[in-house]
Amino acid sequence: MSAAPPDSTGPALDVRGLSKTYRTGLFQKKKGRPALKGLDLTVQRGEILGYLGPNGSGKTTTLKILMGLVFPDRGTGTVLGYPLGDRAWRHRAGYLPEQPYFYDYLTAREYLDYAGHLFGLSASVRRERTGRLLERVGLRRSAGVPLRRFSKGMMQRVGIAQALINDPELVILDEPMSGLDPIGRRLVRDIILGLRDEGKAVLFSTHILSDAEALCDRVALLRGGALLRVGDLAGILGSDVSHMEILVAGLGREVVDRLAPALKASHPLGERWRLEAGEESLASIVRQVEEAGGRVLSIQPVRQSLEDYFIREMGERTEDGWELEG
Amino acid sequence: MGAGRLARVWAVAANTFRETVRERVLYNLVFFAVIMTLAGLLMGQLSIRQDEKIIKDIGLASMELFGTLIAIFIGVGMVAKEIERRSLHPLLAKPLSRDEFFLGKFAGLGFTLLVNVGLMSAGLALTLAGTGRRVDLHLLKAIYPIYLGLLLVVALALLFSTVTSSALAAVFTVGLVVAGRFSDVIRNMREVAPNAPSWLVGFLYYALPNFRNFDFKDRVAYGDPVPLAAMGLVTAYAAVYIGVVLLMGLAAFRSRELS
Numbered sequence: 001m002s003a004a005p006p007d008s009t010g011p012a013l014d015v016r017g018l019s020k021t022y023r024t025g026l027f028q029k030k031k032g033r034p035a036l037k038g039l040d041l042t043v044q045r046g047e048i049l050g051y052l053g054p055n056g057s058g059k060t061t062t063l064k065i066l067m068g069l070v071f072p073d074r075g076t077g078t079v080l081g082y083p084l085g086d087r088a089w090r091h092r093a094g095y096l097p098e099q100p101y102f103y104d105y106l107t108a109r110e111y112l113d114y115a116g117h118l119f120g121l122s123a124s125v126r127r128e129r130t131g132r133l134l135e136r137v138g139l140r141r142s143a144g145v146p147l148r149r150f151s152k153g154m155m156q157r158v159g160i161a162q163a164l165i166n167d168p169e170l171v172i173l174d175e176p177m178s179g180l181d182p183i184g185r186r187l188v189r190d191i192i193l194g195l196r197d198e199g200k201a202v203l204f205s206t207h208i209l210s211d212a213e214a215l216c217d218r219v220a221l222l223r224g225g226a227l228l229r230v231g232d233l234a235g236i237l238g239s240d241v242s243h244m245e246i247l248v249a250g251l252g253r254e255v256v257d258r259l260a261p262a263l264k265a266s267h268p269l270g271e272r273w274r275l276e277a278g279e280e281s282l283a284s285i286v287r288q289v290e291e292a293g294g295r296v297l298s299i300q301p302v303r304q305s306l307e308d309y310f311i312r313e314m315g316e317r318t319e320d321g322w323e324l325e326g
Numbered sequence: 327m328g329a330g331r332l333a334r335v336w337a338v339a340a341n342t343f344r345e346t347v348r349e350r351v352l353y354n355l356v357f358f359a360v361i362m363t364l365a366g367l368l369m370g371q372l373s374i375r376q377d378e379k380i381i382k383d384i385g386l387a388s389m390e391l392f393g394t395l396i397a398i399f400i401g402v403g404m405v406a407k408e409i410e411r412r413s414l415h416p417l418l419a420k421p422l423s424r425d426e427f428f429l430g431k432f433a434g435l436g437f438t439l440l441v442n443v444g445l446m447s448a449g450l451a452l453t454l455a456g457t458g459r460r461v462d463l464h465l466l467k468a469i470y471p472i473y474l475g476l477l478l479v480v481a482l483a484l485l486f487s488t489v490t491s492s493a494l495a496a497v498f499t500v501g502l503v504v505a506g507r508f509s510d511v512i513r514n515m516r517e518v519a520p521n522a523p524s525w526l527v528g529f530l531y532y533a534l535p536n537f538r539n540f541d542f543k544d545r546v547a548y549g550d551p552v553p554l555a556a557m558g559l560v561t562a563y564a565a566v567y568i569g570v571v572l573l574m575g576l577a578a579f580r581s582r583e584l585s
Contacts, residue, residue, distance in 0.1 A: 022585060061585075067419040069584040087421055095419035101411045103341070105348040117337035118420040120330050162416060 008081055012170045012201035013043040013066070015077030015084065020061055020070065020225075035061040037225040039075070043170070043203045048196050050212035051205040052306075053222030054314050059205040060098055062222075063174050067095050080170055089170075091119060094163035098174040098205075100155060104148035108139055108158050111147065112165055119166040126165075133161040138187055152179035160188060164195075171195055173204035177211055189215060209307045219306070223314055237309055241301040244282050246275040251294040259288060272297070334422050335430040342434025343441075346400055356392070356442065360449055378459045382547040385450035386468050390543070392446070393439055393476045394503060400438070401483025402495035404431045409584060410491070424579050432484055432572065439476045443469060467557065468546035474564035475540030479503055481568045482535065485575035488582060506537035539563055 018039040022032045036058045043049045053059050064070045066079070068087075082089040102111050109130055116126035134140045137157040147155065156179050163171060176192070177185050185208075192215055195202050206212055212219055213233065220230040229236055243264055249272045256266050256273055262285055265276040277285050279301075286296055369380050405428065408414040418424065447469050451461045482502055486495035505512070513531045515522050539560055545552055 022583075064415075064585065067415070069415055069418060071583060087423060090419065090421045093419075095416060097412060097415040097419070099412070100416060101413045102416070103345065103413060105345055106341075114337065114341055115416070115420065118334055118417065118422045120333055120421070159416065166420075 010078065010081055011042045012045045013041070013077070013079050013203060015039065015041050015066070015075060018062065018065060018075035018077070019073045020058075020065060021073060022070075034225050036065070036072070039222075039225070039227055041220060041227065041230070043201050045169070045201050046196060046199045047217040048192060048202040048204070048215050050216035050219040051203060051222065052207075052209070052212055052219055052310065053205075053228075055207075057222040058225040059222055060174055061225075063095075063097075063172055063203075063205060066172060091166065092168055093170045093172065094166060094168035095171075096156075096159045096163045096173045096176055099178065100159040102147050102155065102158060102162070104146060107144050107146055108134060108150070108161070109143040111158060112162055115162040115165045121166070129165055129167070133164055136164075136191065137161045138184075153181055153184045156180055157184065157187070160191060164191075168200065170201045170203070173202065175206060176204055177206060177208050185211070209305075209310055213306045221310070221313065228313060233306065237304045237306060241279060242304045242308075243276050243302050244279055245300045245302050246277065246282070246285065246289075247297040247299075248273050248275060248289050249295045249297055251289060251292060255289075255292040255294065259285060276302075330421070331423075331426055334426045335433060338422070338427055338430025339434035339437060342404070342431050343437050346396075346435065346438040349400070356445060364453075377457075378454070379547045381453060381457070381459065382450070382465065383543060385446075385453065386465075386472065386543045386547065389443060389446045389450070389469065390472045390475070393443055393472065394479055396442060397435070397439060397476045397479040398483050398496060398499050398503070401435055401480045402487050402499060403492045404435060404484055405487040405579065406490065406492040406495055409582075412584075414584060418584070425576055428484065428488070428576055428579050429572070432480060435480050435484075436477055439480065440473065443473050443476070464546055464549070464552075467552040468542045470557065471540040471542050471560050474560060475537055478535055478537075478540075478564055478568050478571070481571040481575065485571050485578065488575050488579040502535060503537065506535040509534060509536040509538055535567055536563075 018036050018041075019034065020036040021034045024030045024032050039058070039062060041062070051059050051062070061070065065072045065075075066084070068085070077084040079089040080092055103114075106114065112130040112133060113126050116129065121129070130143075131140070134143050137160055139154060139157055139161070142150070142154065147158065150158065156176070160173070160176060163173065173192075176188050180188060189211065192202055192204065196217075204215075216233065218230065218232050219236065221228040221236075247269075251273055253268075256263075256275070259275070260266070262281040263275055263277050267274045275285065282299070286299075289296055365384060369384065405414075414427070417427065447465070450465070454461045479499065483495060483499045486498045489495075490498070509531060512527065512534065515527050515530075516524065542552055542556070544550075
């Protein structure tokens with residue numbers, strides 16, 4: 001096993017100025033568009049950091065650089081107190097790649113045992129952890145089934161189990177919810193929250209913003225290979241109410257049209273209407289609805305969601321709708 | 327190499343052996359090799375006074391041919407397939423280094439071939455014994471160099487497997503093995519192409535792997551003496567050539583981006 005790290009109190013992960021441009025062409029001479037541009041990123045111990053960005057924004061490239069699968073053009077960093085290029089920290093980290101593929105001639109139990117071997121774990125520890133992790137990801141009954149018979153979601157859960165076989169202090173997950181059904185997503189959410197409760201740091205990339213909102217202490221938003229924003233969700237989204245949502249019944253379209261100047265939006269819901277308005281015009285709208293014979297069923301303050309923020313910051317409105325470009 | 331590194335190389339080698347055993351292609355090739363041995367037996371019965379030589383000849387030739395096919399067609403996929411399928415990514419994220427992975431793959435496939443050659447040797451010995459012919463240890467002086475040649479084929483297949491796709495790696499490896507089998511043609515190239523520069527002919531002759539160095543089949547089948555010094559020389563040749571090819575493969579694999 002590796003020696004004690006030089007700094008066991010600093011951040012779990014701290015990278016500075018990571019840059020990467022992939023080369024293309026037969027002799028890898030031609031430079032493509034930069035995949036990462038001077039990325040600075042920190043993950044504290046015991047926190048869950050969501051790594052968000054549209055396709056091609058550089059999320060997977062970042063994680064592959066961290067794991068030594070691709071090489072950065074520039075940049076430096078530390079992981080669990082070790083220099084980024086030092087393999088010693090691998091003993092204490094776990095990684096789930098995007099769309100993982102595992103040897104399909106092995107069973108889930110055999111694959112986890114093999115992964116444990118690579119960490120130098122003893123046979124008894126491998127056996128104990130394999131059983132416990134397969135239970136934790138809901139695959140205990142399929143432990144002896146060859147992986148070629150596994151669904152995509154089951155394969156994803158094997159991937160999460162192999163990332164945890166060494167009881168890591170830092171877990172890096174690339175799109176962990178990909179291919180999972182709602183039950184699988186809930187299970188993985190619980191695992192990620194459980195890891196934080198155990199004091200571990202989790203860095204995960206995702207496209208599913210509701211998962212990021214539900215899980216993350218902080219999020220980092222990446223666009224075009226550069227960090228757009230990083231911070232806690234309240235700081236990014238703000239705690240202010242963006243608008244009020246009023247659910248009304250018994251109104252004709254002509255009344256709603258008359259209210260339009262005071263509304264931000266209106267949506268018919270069968271016999272009802274969902275009206276969106278600023279806080280300042282709420283009293284006037286309620287009065288006009290009641291005067292027109294309508295009924296106010298509910299009034300709710302609405303805060304900006306991560307999805308609203310993401311679309312606003314990442315998207316570009318075109319004639320055909322929203323376009324996301326990394 | 328520390329105990330941890332050795333344990334990881336061993337883990338990869340053991341898993342590689344398990345993979346080849348579970349791949350049906352290995353069984354198919356062994357099956358065809360048995361068929362070839364039986365064919366040798368049949369031809370031996372048709373040949374007057376040459377039966378023992380023919381059985382040995384065909385048995386050793388099938389061992390070499392099918393061993394080469396296994397070495398190439400499993401070897402070229404060893405790294406390339408892992409890169410294409412990305413099954414390598416979760417492994418290299420662990421303490422396993424690229425060098426350990428590469429050497430583990432070589433060791434695993436080398437062991438697979440050892441088992442394969444062992445089984446086919448046992449088949450040949452049984453064929454000889456079952457038909458009342460003499461089984462002598464002299465056969466090992468042909469089998470051992472065949473195995474060394476197969477290890478060289480594996481090293482070449484792994485080298486190409488790290489730099490290109492499985493299909494191209496197969497083409498390059500087959501090309502080199504064929505060129506190496508006909509190295510005497512390269513040496514005598516100037517007889518048919520007098521304008522070929524002598525330095526180029528010399529370079530090709532010495533740089534390409536000379537698989538004829540591993541061929542003791544005829545001498546053993548005819549019962550000609552094979553001195554131990556010849557075994558020493560072929561071992562040294564194999565060790566140097568395999569070492570250089572593995573170092574080239576390691577260098578290529580270390581710098582390969584797995585994007």
